[in-house]
Structures are given as C-alpha cells and as structure tokens.
Amino acid sequence: MKTQVAIIGGGPSGLLLAQLLHVRGIESVVLERKTKDYVLARIRAGVLERGLLDLMREAGVADRMETEGIPHGGTLISYGEEMFRVDFTKHTGHAVMVYGQTEVTRDLYAAREAADGKIEFNVEDVVIHDAKSDAPYVTYSVDGDPHRIDCDFIAGCDGFHGVSRNTMPDNVRREYEKVYPFGWLGILSETPPVNHELIYANSARGFALCSMRNENLSRYYIQCSLSDSPGDWTDAAFWAELKRRIPAEQAEKLITGPSIEKSIAPLRSFVTEPMQWGRLFLCGDAAHIVPPTGAKGLNTAASDVHYLYNALRAHYEKGSDTGLECYSTQALARVWKAERFSWWFSSLMHRYPDQTTFDHRIQVAELEFLRSNDSAQQAMAENYVGLPY
Template sequence: MTARRTQVAIIGSGPAGLLLGHLLKAEGIDCVLLERASRDHVQSRIRAGVLETVTTDLMHRLGLDERMNREAMVEDGFNLADGDQMVRIDIKALTGKTVVVYGQTELTRDLIAAAPQRELEIVFEAADLALHGVDSAHPKVTYTKDGVPATLECDFIAGCDGFHGPSRRAIPQHLAREYMHEYPFGWLGILADVPPCHDELIYANGPRGFALASMRSPTRSRYYIQVPLTEKIEDWPEDRLWDELELRFNTISQHGVTRGPALEMSIAPLRSYVFETMHYGRLFLAGDAAHIVPPTGAKGLNLAASDVLYLSDALIAHYRRKDENALLGYCDRALARIWKSERFSWSLTKLMHSFPDQNAFERQMQVAEMDYLSRSPAMQTAIAENYVGLPV
C-alpha cells in the first residue's frame, strides 16, 4: 500500500475539479485530483457548450484561455420560437454582456493539457474510491491504482465527482436536504460536423414538441429534440432524426438544416436536483455532485464554475489568513445562485416543452407567454440577465 499527504483532495476531473485544482495550485495550495475514469474517457465526454462570463473569466484568470479566445464563438443573442413565431433575445443590447460557445469537451482538454506544466497532479483510473473521516480533522481518500491500494491523507476533500460519484454518499442521510423534480421526457441529441442552421441558438416549441438548434463551432452542430422517456436510441435512425429536425427548423432558420454523419447520438433524461448539504465536516461538494439542472438555459457547467469560484475563495482565505468564515459561508453563497439558476432552467423548460398531460388551457398559457415576451422589453431583459448569468 502507498500513502501520502496533500492539502486538498479533489474527487473528479470534470471542469469543476480541474478548475478548482488549477485555482488552488495558482495560490500555492497543494492538491491532487483523483478520477475513476481514464483520461481518454474524460476528454471524450460530450457535454454543454455555452459559457457564461463566470466560466470564461476563470479561464482568463488562469491564463488558460489561448485556444478558447482563438476558437470560441461569441454570441450576442439567442432565439425562442413557438411555431413560426421567433423572438430574438438580444442579450448584448439588454445586458451589455455576451456568452461564448466553446464545448465543455474542449475546455476539459485545455485544463488537462495544462496540468503538468502547472504541477497539478491528476490520478486517472483511480478505482474503488472511498472517503473516510470526513467529519474529523484528518480525512482521507482510499483508492486503487494499477492494482495497488493507496491512501491520500488531506486537510479537506472537494467532491467534484458528479451525480453518481461517492462524495455525496459520504454525507449521512439523516443530514441530507435533498430536492428533486423529474421531467416526463428526455432530450435526443445528435452531434455532427455540419454548419449550423442558424447563426445563434434556437429554442423551439410547437405541435411536434421541443427542439434545440445549437453549435459547437462554425462547422459543428448540436441538435436536440424532446422524446418520451420510453424511446430508445435504436428507435431513431439518423435519417429519421434529420427529417424531424428539418420539419422543426427549415421554416424558421437562416440556413436550413444540413445533414451529415453523426459523431454522437444519445438520449438524456431531464431532472432538476439540489442537494443543499454541500458542506459536512471537511467535505465540500461542488458542481453536479450537489445539483443538476435541465439543459434548457445551459446552466450546468456555469453553476459548477461559480461553485468552484466560491470554494476556491474560501480555501484560499483559510490557508492565507486562517479565515474560517468563508468556509462556513460557502453553502449559503453557492445555494443563493444555484436556486436562481434552477428557477430559470425550470421556467424555460416549462415554457418551451410539450408536457404529456398538458391540456388546451396550459398550451394557451405558453402561447400567451410567448406573445407577451415578444412585446415586452422588461421580460426580454429578465430572460437575458438570467441567460448570461447572474452576478457572482
């Protein structure tokens, strides 16, 4: 068995764990990232692509923004459509801010590639991860690497290991404050190397249900449609999905849907989830380990970034000034932004989807809401403020 010590053990090498590790190392705080999956698997995961200022600012602060600055697409607005009616939300004019389209996959690759130069250690394929003594002054993480048991002792553990990771389960169930809402549909997505059908994102609703036209670059598109939870990927050959996308977007988009071979297709369920017990003893949760938002509104990665900003500030204050107040206040600070982002994603999901039990009155409420939105600068401003990201 091998044993060693660090100041902060970070579980998970998604964007939350990687950003936290880089921020702590930049301040001279020793940390080690432990990741169950392989590097190839982590770098191949297809995830979100719209970045708020909170996320891009962290990349600028770390000096890891060179490729993002060169390749990312800056978006001044996005669109909400109901049938043939489309409303453009001019986020730059309404808020003075923009969002950046840069795939989470690319962000993750940038952070991993910079780790050796920044002396940030990442242990990939760390099997059998388990947390111990999180409510004591001497927590530790045990794992197995290449068949050899190992122990990492530390001052603090940061659980950035997603919804299915072990960190949240280390918190006693009787202390858990947990909230969940499951949606009665999923998103069927396709990624393809084809030009986008529109220069900005389109969230669309109508008789055939929800669809999203988005992009990862000027030559790579990401589309989604709403499907029942009973659907399987085998039910959707590529031609069937492209046919459906053409029906949804060819009448409202600038360029029309271009077909191409799928790089990836998947069906993801939608849920809203908050685990308010983000702090227990020497364990702190961040990112998807503590909350999930439906992808409507692109908040997941950006909420992880704000968690990491707050947690890194708190840990830096602890090590630099022996200030414990920031650590004790981490949950309240993070949850204030989490719940507002949950509200926005929930409300946009309600507006833009067809629900299985939706009656005629509820459908007319969606139509009325869109009509009001099209005529109300105040409502457009509220949506734009939430979309670009509330203040941190």
C-alpha cells in the same frame, strides 16, 4: 501521500478548482475513476457564462477559448412559425461564449500537465474518512494497490453517482428532485449550423434546439419519449422531425449530414442540501442537476468552484474560515436561482404529456409577453448570461 486539498473527480469542475488553487500556490491531488481519454470523449454542452469565462482567465487557461470560442450576443426563440431574438448584450452588456465543454476540459488537462500537477486515473474503491475531523483523508486503489491521501480539505467534484454526496449521512442530507416526463434526443454532425446563434423552438410536435460547437460542427436536439432509444431513430428520421419543429425559413436552410454521435438524455432537476459536511465540500453534479435547457449545468458547477476556491484562498492566505463556513449557503443561493431559470425555460418550451389546451395557450401568452416586453427579455438575458457571483 499528503496534500492541502484532495479533489475527487477529474472532470471540468475538479480540474478548474485544481488549476485555480495552483495559481495561488495551493497544492491539490485530483482523483479520477476513468482515463483521460474517456473523460475527453464525453459530449457535453458548450455555452459558457460570463462568470466561467472570468474563471478560465483567472486560471490562466483562456487563450484557446478566446481564439476559437464564438461569442453569442443573443439567442432566437420560435413558436410555430414565429421567431424573435433576445439580445443579451443590449440587456446586460455581456455575451456568452460557445466553446465545448470537451475543449474546456482539454485546456484544463493541458494546464495541469504543464504544472506537473498530480492526477490519479483509474482510481477505485474511493472512501472519504474523518471528514468531520481536522485531519480528513481519502483511501483508494489503482490496479488493486491501496493508496492514501492525507489532506486539509476534500472537494467532491465526482458527479451525481460519485462517493462524495453519499459520504454525508442520510440524516444530514435533504434532497429535492423533479423528473421531467420526456428526454432529449441529440445528434452531433459535421455540418455548418443552421444559424449563427442558438434557436430554441416550441412546436406542436415538441421542443427542438439548434446549437453549435464551431462553424463546421453542429449539435441538434429534439424532445422525445423516455421509452425511445437512439437506435429507434435513423439520421433521416431525426432530420425530418427537426425540420418539422423549427420555422420553415430555418428548415429550408438546414444542412444535414451523417451523425457522428447520437444519444438520449433524460431531464431532471435535483438539489442536495447542505453542500458541505465538516471538511468535505460538494461541487457541481455531486450536489445538483439541472435540465439542459438554458445550459446551466457546467456553469452552475463553475459558480460552486468560485465560492470554494475563494474560501480556500481566504483560509490559506488570510487565516479566515468565514468563506468555508458559509460555502453551502452562498453556493445554494445561486444554485436555486439557476434551478428556477432552468425549470421556467423548460416549462415554457416543452410539450408535456398531460398538457391541456389551456396550458398551451398560457405558454403562447408567455412567449408573446417575452417577445414584446423589454423587462421580461432583460430578466431572461440576465439569467442566461449568468447571474453575478
């Protein structure tokens, strides 16, 4: 098989890149190690930045998002019984969109299928060959049968545990990591959200987040110990703890119900440099991880896709390789800003095991400064809705 771009990974970043390339007449093949149903069953975040909204429109897959997505013009931040709102629209002229990552992926699969685009599922034994040459290729197997794709370029959109990053030699890669000493216990429930906008809560008992997927599907999180497991928490215990961590006025309005999904996610920050090696380009979790505070994971992957898509367009449409040569530099400049914001917001909202009373008072001072200072709110709003590409 031969194509112009081989895309390893059939999640949202790989599918978005494939669809954007298709719109411009650039061929690609997507390789996914799981089934379509497995990918669509993954529960992920659902706050989309303005840049990702524009990419979905450019890819021609925004119709359902525009109809069913819920614009959020701000967010609420609480500490103890205090709560204030950061107005995104006022400070930036933009809102974010609440639209689940699963729905983004579903729309992209539908577009790929409508275009008769090639996707290989259940691929195993993926190996990237000759990435430093002018003729890279990928080998893999499906049900034990060997396959090969010859291509011009390879996009590694296969996540943290994929083969793409590890194809780059150890003496080429530099990795930076911070592991946080807590996790997030999250549940999904078929209940109306406690508020029409997200609530980020800093409490003496630890962080909490009240978020939503739609008007009848809510996603709630509480900070927990890394030694916890989902089975340690009954639904009743979760709801009781969440109520303790948000202001009483909100807790009284909270509608509870049985969880339909419950999981614990560890938090970490991770970046690998560079994000390209020869004709292999890394996108999304293959190159970087952010804590979920601030919802930057999918959005940062989308910014990678933006840079790579436009670089490939310039190569095929104008014969210019400047964008390809600068891809890593451009992508990383924005990645590190997203890492900074996620680190700052996580540090502001969580309780750390070794936190002193002084550290806590600094948190409160920072929160009160954010509450009272327009410039601080503008900086947060600009980062939350997404820095420009």
